Structure formats: C-alpha cells, structure tokens
Amino acid sequence: MKQLLVMKFGGTSMGSAERMQIAANIIATEQARRPVAVVVSAMAKVTDLLLETLRRAELGDRQVVDSNLRTLLERHVEACDELLGTEAASKYHDLASQAVQSLVAEFQRIANGVLMLGERPPRSVDEAIAIGERLSSVLLAYYLEWRGVPARSINGADVIVTDAVFGNASPIMDLTEQRCREKLVPLLAAKTVPVVTGFNGATRAGQPTTLGRGGSDFSASILAAALDAAELWIWTDVDGIMSADPRLVDNALVLNEVTYAEAAELAYNGAKVLHPRTLAPLVDKQIPVWSKNSFNLAAPGTKIVSKLDQPKGVRAVTSMSNVALISMEPANSVLSGTRLMARALDALALDNVEVLVFTSSSYRQSFCFLVRKQDVPAALEAVESNLQLELAHGYLKPIEVDENVGLLAVVGEGMRGTPGLAGRVFTAISKEDVNIIAIAQGSSELTIGIIVSRQGMEKAVRAVHTACELGMKKVHA
Numbered sequence: 001m002k003q004l005l006v007m008k009f010g011g012t013s014m015g016s017a018e019r020m021q022i023a024a025n026i027i028a029t030e031q032a033r034r035p036v037a038v039v040v041s042a043m044a045k046v047t048d049l050l051l052e053t054l055r056r057a058e059l060g061d062r063q064v065v066d067s068n069l070r071t072l073l074e075r076h077v078e079a080c081d082e083l084l085g086t087e088a089a090s091k092y093h094d095l096a097s098q099a100v101q102s103l104v105a106e107f108q109r110i111a112n113g114v115l116m117l118g119e120r121p122p123r124s125v126d127e128a129i130a131i132g133e134r135l136s137s138v139l140l141a142y143y144l145e146w147r148g149v150p151a152r153s154i155n156g157a158d159v160i161v162t163d164a165v166f167g168n169a170s171p172i173m174d175l176t177e178q179r180c181r182e183k184l185v186p187l188l189a190a191k192t193v194p195v196v197t198g199f200n201g202a203t204r205a206g207q208p209t210t211l212g213r214g215g216s217d218f219s220a221s222i223l224a225a226a227l228d229a230a231e232l233w234i235w236t237d238v239d240g241i242m243s244a245d246p247r248l249v250d251n252a253l254v255l256n257e258v259t260y261a262e263a264a265e266l267a268y269n270g271a272k273v274l275h276p277r278t279l280a281p282l283v284d285k286q287i288p289v290w291s292k293n294s295f296n297l298a299a300p301g302t303k304i305v306s307k308l309d310q311p312k313g314v315r316a317v318t319s320m321s322n323v324a325l326i327s328m329e330p331a332n333s334v335l336s337g338t339r340l341m342a343r344a345l346d347a348l349a350l351d352n353v354e355v356l357v358f359t360s361s362s363y364r365q366s367f368c369f370l371v372r373k374q375d376v377p378a379a380l381e382a383v384e385s386n387l388q389l390e391l392a393h394g395y396l397k398p399i400e401v402d403e404n405v406g407l408l409a410v411v412g413e414g415m416r417g418t419p420g421l422a423g424r425v426f427t428a429i430s431k432e433d434v435n436i437i438a439i440a441q442g443s444s445e446l447t448i449g450i451i452v453s454r455q456g457m458e459k460a461v462r463a464v465h466t467a468c469e470l471g472m473k474k475v476h477a
C-alpha cells in the first residue's frame with residue numbers, strides 16, 4: 001500500500017500508561033501524514049508472567065497462579081485507569097476495562113485447564129501467552145480512539161496465517177497477504193489505525209500459534225511485507241542497533257546504517273534488539289527499516305538498508321549464552337563422516353531443532369553443532385533415535401553435550417577485504433585467557449562465530465569490541 005508506515009512498539013515502549021501515551025503521540029503525528037498500521041508487544045514482563053503462571057499451573061501451584069492472575073489484572077486495570085480515568089473518557093474506559101476483564105478471564109480459563117490436567121499442551125500455551133499482546137492492543141486502541149485517532153484492536157491470529165509449529169511458527173505469506181487485504185486494507189482506507197497484536201498468528205485451521213520469544217518484530221515485518229509498506233519503524237528502548245549489547249559493553253556505539261544482511265546476522269547471533277527472523281520478509285521488497293528509541297525521540301535511530309556505499313570492516317560483536325554444544329565422533333573411519341553429518345542434520349531438521357553453528361574437522365570427521373539450551377532434549381532425542389544402531393554397536397562414540405559454552409560473533413559486510421582481522425579477534429580473546437572451543441566462518445565472510453567457554457564470554461565480547469576499535473571512534477555508515 002502506497003506510503004504505508006508500519007510501526008512496532010516493543011514491551012518497554014508499551015510498559016506503562018505513560019509509555020502508551022508517548023506511543024499514541026507518535027502514532028497521531030505520523031497518522032496525520034500517511035496511512036499507519038501499528039503492531040504492539042505485551043507490556044514489559046507480561047509474557048514472562050504468563051509463561052511462569054502456566055509453568056506453576058502445570059506443577060499444581062494454585063496459590064502462585066492466583067496471585068499472578070491478580071498481578072496481571074491489576075497491571076492492566078491500572079494502565080486503563082491512568083489512560084482513560086477521566087469523566088470525559090468514561091465511555092472508552094468502560095469498553096477497555098470490560099475487554100481487559102474478559103481477556104484476563106480467558107487466560108484464567110486456560111490456566112485452570114492446565115492446573116486440572118497437570119500438563120501444558122503447546123497449542124494451549126500459544127493461545128494463552130498471546131493474551132499479553134491482546135491486552136496491550138485493546139488499551140492502546142481505545143486510548144487512541146479517545147484521543148480522536150480512529151483505531152481498532154486486531155488479533156494477529158486473524159491476519160497472520162502460519163504453519164503449526166507451536167511456539168516458533170513461520171508465516172504462510174500468500175494466505176497472510178489475503179487476510180491483510182480482507183481485514184486491514186479496508187481499515188487503512190477508512191483512515192483507521194489497526195493496532196495488531198504482535199507475536200501471534202494462527203494456522204489455516206485457526207489454531208493459535210506464536211512466532212517465538214521477541215516475535216513481535218517478526219509480526220511487524222510480516223505485515224509490512226504483506227501490505228507492501230513504504231517503511232517499517234521498530235520502536236524500542238535503545239537508540240538503534242549498536243556495535244554491541246549496551247548491557248555488556250559500556251562504550252557501545254549506535255550504528256547509523258547497517259545492511260539487511262548485517263542486521264540479520266546480528267539478530268541471528270544474539271543481538272536481542274531484533275528477532276532473528278525479522279529481516280527475511282522484507283529483503284525481496286527492499287522495504288526500509290528503522291530501529292528507533294521511543295525514550296529518546298531526538299535520536300535518529302539506525303536505518304537498515306540493502307547496500308552501503310563503502311562497507312566497513314567489523315560493525316558489531318554479539319553474544320548468546322543460553323546455548324549448548326553437541327559433539328559427535330565416529331569411533332573409527334569405517335563410517336562415512338559425511339553420511340553421519342547428513343543423518344544428524346536431517347533428524348534435527350525433522351524435529352524443528354535449529355542448528356545455530358555447525359563445524360566439522362579432522363580425519364575422523366568429528367563434528368559439533370550449537371543449539372539453544374531449551375532444544376537439547378529434542379536434539380538428543382532426534383540424533384540418538386536416528387543413529388541408534390551406530391551408537392549401540394560402538395561405531396559412534398557417546399554423544400557429548402557441553403552446556404558451559406557461549407557464542408560470540410563478529411559481524412560486518414566489509415570483513416572480507418580486511419586481512420589480519422581473524423588474528424586480531426583471536427588474539428584479543430586469548431589475551432583474556434578465554435578458551436576458544438570451536439570456530440565457524442561462512443564463505444560470505446560476513447560473520448565469524450566463535451564458541452567460547454561460558455564464564456569468559458562477556459569479557460571476550462568486551463575485548464573483541466576494543467580490539468576492533470568499535471567503541472573508540474564514531475562509526476559512520
């Protein structure tokens with residue numbers, strides 16, 4: 001849609017009535033100029049609260065479930081009162097508070113079901129945790145209406161059609177485009193702002209799904225692509241994409257521009273500022289993306305573009321801590337290492353286990369791969385059942401799992417033409433006495449992934465950031 005701006009507000013940008021008022025100001029200003037569609041996260045920490053409540057429900061801990069439900073209700077009732085508590089707004093206050101009560105009751109019904117069953121079926125979890133976004137979306141939409149900005153809360157499940165991988169679903173783009181044409185385009189044409197819940201979707205058959213933690217960024221990019229938006233702005237709590245996680249590195253710098261490829265690598269390798277799959281839907285259509293700070297409107301933010309005139313060397317260092325390294329080694333050279341790798345990867349793919357890094361080396365063709373910690377049981381189950389006979393007959397050594405590791409990644413389009421860079425990075429890490437366990441560099445030379453011992457990861461990030469001079473000078477795009 002011509003000139004359409006899609007804006008996504010993250011958890012902290014929706015974290016209180018005050019933050020929602022600022023979001024509404026931004027929406028009102030932009031909506032006066034062009035069509036605007038909005039995607040919202042749940043209020044900060046609400047998704048954690050919902051997940052924890054379901055976990056406690058599974059354990060039969062009714063007290064905690066009840067107390068969490070009270071917290072959930074109070075937090076949203078308080079925001080509702082602050083946003084719409086005046087006499088003049090009473091009509092919108094009543095509508096919003098009724099919606100809040102009934103959404104909390106919906107969550108309570110699912111939590112009660114989990115309490116009774118003593119288990120958390122993945123599809124019920126997805127249905128329940130999307131309620132965080134549905135709550136924030138109704139609050140913002142009614143507040144916008146009260147402010148005179150026509151708006152409508154939309155459940156992402158009604159517009160984003162996904163596969164049935166609960167907890168980490170992928171969009172089916174043609175069906176999503178069709179739903180967007182039916183449900184969102186008429187609203188936009190009538191100058192009404194759709195306030196769509198991030199994070200969730202539904203299968204063709206209508207079963208609720210979610211897109212993985214942090215998935216509201218992905219929802220926004222799916223909708224921007226489906227609606228042929230002119231731009232996507234992602235509002236968060238830092239000035240843009242930075243040379244490192246500012247919580248780890250004091251002097252991390254905001255990057256003025258990064259490429260889609262760089263941003264995708266950064267996100268994939270742990271930069272929480274973007275969900276790993278955010279960029280994929282946008283690349284084909286070349287939709288420009290901005291990462292902006294709703295706490296600092298004066299900061300220009302980071303622009304994500306298709307190409308930089310002069311690619312710079314290293315742009316950023318990222319890290320990931322909740323990971324585990326799984327190592328496999330044939331006991332002798334009778335087995336084809338390549339075939340073993342193929343079978344292991346095939347088994348992992350079939351069970352939807354994402355392999356973050358894969359390396360292999362040596363005459364014996366031992367190999368190892370990095371997965372998220374939460375995926376370790378599924379990964380082991382997948383490879384062990386596929387290679388049952390080889391393990392039982394001792395052709396394959398017992399599979400090893402090392403959970404005491406972290407991933408550090410160095411990212412930049414221009415690294416290709418920078419000789420000596422890998423040496424500088426490895427020297428910086430070893431000077432800190434941090435053990436390097438495995439290394440992976442793709443032929444694109446866009447990223448070097450380095451698996452290090454977990455306890456040394458943070459200091460390795462700081463050392464590499466300094467050695468690559470990322471924080472010492474202003475990084476111009």
Ligand code: ADP
Nearest residue numbers: 010011012236237240241242244245271272273
């Ligand atoms: P939101 O709720 O808006 O989606 P997130 O908490 O998911 O926000 O992502 C923003 C956070 O990402 C920042 O507060 C910052 O701590 C973290 N972060 C990690 N790596 C980076 C990076 N390279 N650049 C910017 N922020 C980063």
Ligand code: ASP
Nearest residue numbers: 041047199213214215216
């Ligand atoms: N609320 C979801 C989460 O916390 C999605 C998001 O905020 O992007 O994971």
Ligand code: MG
Nearest residue numbers: 010214272273
């Ligand atoms: Mg996020």
